[in-house]
Amino acid sequence: MNVTLIGIDLAKTVFQVCGVNRSGNPAFNHQVRRNRLIEKLLQYPEATIAMEACSGSNYWGRELKKLGFEVLLIPPQHVKPFVKGNKNDRNDAFAITEAARRPRMRFVEPRSLEQTDILVLHKLINRKVQARTALINQIRGFLNEYGVIVAPGKERLLKALPELLEDAENPLTCAAREALQSLLEEWREANRQIQMH
Numbered sequence: 166m167n168v169t170l171i172g173i174d175l176a177k178t179v180f181q182v183c184g185v186n187r188s189g190n191p192a193f194n195h196q197v198r199r200n201r202l203i204e205k206l207l208q209y210p211e212a213t214i215a216m217e218a219c220s221g222s223n224y225w226g227r228e229l230k231k232l233g234f235e236v237l238l239i240p241p242q243h244v245k246p247f248v249k250g251n252k253n254d255r256n257d258a259f260a261i262t263e264a265a266r267r268p269r270m271r272f273v274e275p276r277s278l279e280q281t282d283i284l285v286l287h288k289l290i291n292r293k294v295q296a297r298t299a300l301i302n303q304i305r306g307f308l309n310e311y312g313v314i315v316a317p318g319k320e321r322l323l324k325a326l327p328e329l330l331e332d333a334e335n336p337l338t339c340a341a342r343e344a345l346q347s348l349l350e351e352w353r354e355a356n357r358q359i360q361m362h
Contacts, residue, residue, distance in 0.1 A: 168192045168209045172261030173202075173216045174254045175225065181254035184209065185262045194255055206234065215265035217241045217257075218273050226275025237265050237272045290362045297355040304348050311336045323352065 168184035180202055183194040197205045206214065206229065214229050216222045218238040226236045239261065247260035264270055276284065301319050304326070308315065313335055315325045326349050329335060330342050337345070 168212050170262050170265055171206065171209060171212045171214050172258045172265065173214065173225070174258040174261065175216055175219060175221050176254070181258040182206075183255075183258035183262055184212065185259075185266075189262065189266055191259060191262075194258055196254070203228070203232070207232070210234075213237060213265070215239060215261050217244050217261060223276040223281060227278070230275065236275060237270075238275060239264050239270065239272060243270060286362060290359060293355060293359050293362075297352065297359065300348060300352055300355060304345065304352070307341065307345060307348075308337075311338075311341060313337065 167186055169187045170185050172183045172185070174181040174183075178199050179196050180199065181194070182197045182202070182205060184192045186192060202225075206212070210233070213235045215237040216225060216239070218240050222238050226238055229236050244257070244260050244264045247263035248256050249260070250256050265272075301322060304322065305315065308329070313329060315322045315329075326345065329337065330346055330349070
């Protein structure tokens, strides 16, 4: 049977690989270990390779394109309607081939290394900003427990906090001041790390 399309359900170490012919009939659908995937695919040099656009798909897409394969990355939401029966790796791999055969299916190109670098950097900064926001909210919550309210805005709080820690007249206890001093230092470090990027 002439395999024209191979759907791969990606994983960390063991992938589900489904090969179909031009009519969409499966020639095989079995597990392949990560270190054997290229060897398996090279047996079908004329086949198009389809995968869900998910973690690892850009890496595999780039590697397979280097070997001369046509690679189709399909957004996961476009594969889901083609899963028949219970959701498992075997059915998922076949569903990828079904989705890839649709004439109006939308595919995405594997990201280049440069695009991946930019995406990783953006996600890293975003995570740091979210962590800093959680830290600021926690500081406000702690202050509120002592009846200390600071006007909205992170810059106002950052400016007010050292003064609050020095002010012996407010209701903050020694333990609260130590905790808030530690959080203030953590906040300053978070600002530094965000500004570095």
